[in-house]
Amino acid sequence: MNQQHLNLNRTNDKMPIIGYGCWKVEDNPEQVIYTAIKNGYRLIDGAAVYNNEIGVGRGIKRAIKEGIVKRQDLFGIYNENIELWNNYHNKAHVRAAIDRTLKDMELDYVDLYIIHFPVPLKYVDPAVEYPGPWLIDGKVELEKSPMHELWAEMENLVDLGLAHNIGISNFNAQLIMDLLTYANYKPATLQIELHPYLQQTSLVQWVQEQGIQVTAYSSFGPSSYTVFSESAKTATPLLEHDVIKAIASKHEKTPAQVLLRWSIEKNVAVIPKSMSEERIRSNLDVFSFKLDDNDHQEIKKLDENLRFNSLFAYNIRIPLFN
Numbered sequence: 001m002n003q004q005h006l007n008l009n010r011t012n013d014k015m016p017i018i019g020y021g022c023w024k025v026e027d028n029p030e031q032v033i034y035t036a037i038k039n040g041y042r043l044i045d046g047a048a049v050y051n052n053e054i055g056v057g058r059g060i061k062r063a064i065k066e067g068i069v070k071r072q073d074l075f076g077i078y079n080e081n082i083e084l085w086n087n088y089h090n091k092a093h094v095r096a097a098i099d100r101t102l103k104d105m106e107l108d109y110v111d112l113y114i115i116h117f118p119v120p121l122k123y124v125d126p127a128v129e130y131p132g133p134w135l136i137d138g139k140v141e142l143e144k145s146p147m148h149e150l151w152a153e154m155e156n157l158v159d160l161g162l163a164h165n166i167g168i169s170n171f172n173a174q175l176i177m178d179l180l181t182y183a184n185y186k187p188a189t190l191q192i193e194l195h196p197y198l199q200q201t202s203l204v205q206w207v208q209e210q211g212i213q214v215t216a217y218s219s220f221g222p223s224s225y226t227v228f229s230e231s232a233k234t235a236t237p238l239l240e241h242d243v244i245k246a247i248a249s250k251h252e253k254t255p256a257q258v259l260l261r262w263s264i265e266k267n268v269a270v271i272p273k274s275m276s277e278e279r280i281r282s283n284l285d286v287f288s289f290k291l292d293d294n295d296h297q298e299i300k301k302l303d304e305n306l307r308f309n310s311l312f313a314y315n316i317r318i319p320l321f322n
């Protein structure tokens with residue numbers, strides 16, 4: 001495997017352009033993460049809300065113990081990309097949130113700590129429920145935690161050495177524009193839903209122009225959302241789409257490799273998730289071919305501005321992306 005990297009602003013850290021995503025890694029996360037690292041993944045995208053940080057941390061630890069990766073060599077080639085959950089946006093709770101993640105994962109620092117959603121939910125004591133809930137008694141309850149205060153605390157985590165880089169997820173251009181007016185440390189990355197049905201071309205271009213790297217989540221489109229969302233149930237799965245299949249067979253690659261390669265060629269990082277070792281391995285094999293102009297033109301036509309990770313799909317009535 002010939003890994004490529006994206007340079008992060010301020011630190012110039014090299015973030016692998018392909019990593020492993022931990023959402024829905026419920027069954028034996030230790031073994032799955034160990035397997036991903038053994039097969040060459042050097043970026044793990046995790047989150048408090050995925051409820052598997054202890055197992056993910058154990059997988060990392062086992063890989064280090066067996067000499068597959070050395071912790072002292074991890075800087076620059078390995079990123080723990082762990083996300084701050086919504087209930088801990090208040091400046092009083094950010095430090096405790098990262099401390100909990102670091103303790104659960106048995107790590108001293110993360111390479112990249114990102115705000116999962118720009119949604120300041122009411123604080124719930126982790127002793128009562130961890131990670132905190134979206135809904136309290138069936139309702140969304142917000143708290144007064146302005147983004148500029150949260151961002152200052154994120155910057156403080158950098159100064160304390162607990163997070164080497166800080167970033168954002170599910171932010172739109174308006175909020176990023178505002179954040180850039182007060183940030184002392186620019187976000188290193190923006191993580192967003194991105195696939196051929198939701199290409200967000202102008203957002204990606206503008207964000208990259210600001211010196212912020214973009215990471216795509218859900219590169220395979222509806223695959224992860226069929227249990228939550230009507231639109232995901234009815235959309236043609238991207239992995240089975242005729243256009244993607246034709247491009248894949250032309251290059252003698254899988255549809256998944258085509259979808260990942262499409263992002264990478266836009267300098268957008270990808271973090272595919274799979275529970276199967278064979279797919280874990282094949283998803284990483286995206287550096288041995290190139291899409292041509294015609295492939296890009298055909299994929300461009302698939303853009304329908306079709307989003308699957310809408311909060312409404314989970315019965316959370318916040319029109320975050322409207």
Ligand SMILES: NC(=O)c1ccc[n+]([C@@H]2O[C@H](COP(=O)([O-])OP(=O)(O)OC[C@H]3O[C@@H](n4cnc5c(N)ncnc54)[C@H](OP(=O)(O)O)[C@@H]3O)[C@@H](O)[C@H]2O)c1
Nearest residue numbers: 021022023169217218219220223224256272273274275279
């Ligand atoms: N910031 C955010 O708000 C946010 C939101 C969503 C996701 N994320 C992150 O992004 C990561 C990736 O997104 P995702 O989990 O939604 O979905 P994804 O990686 O686009 O798709 C995962 C699905 O595709 C299947 N799959 C994986 N490789 C395959 C292959 N080669 N051929 C056929 N099927 C394949 C998986 O099944 P198998 O497991 O059976 O292979 C799984 O059902 C997440 O794990 C998470 O870390 C972040």
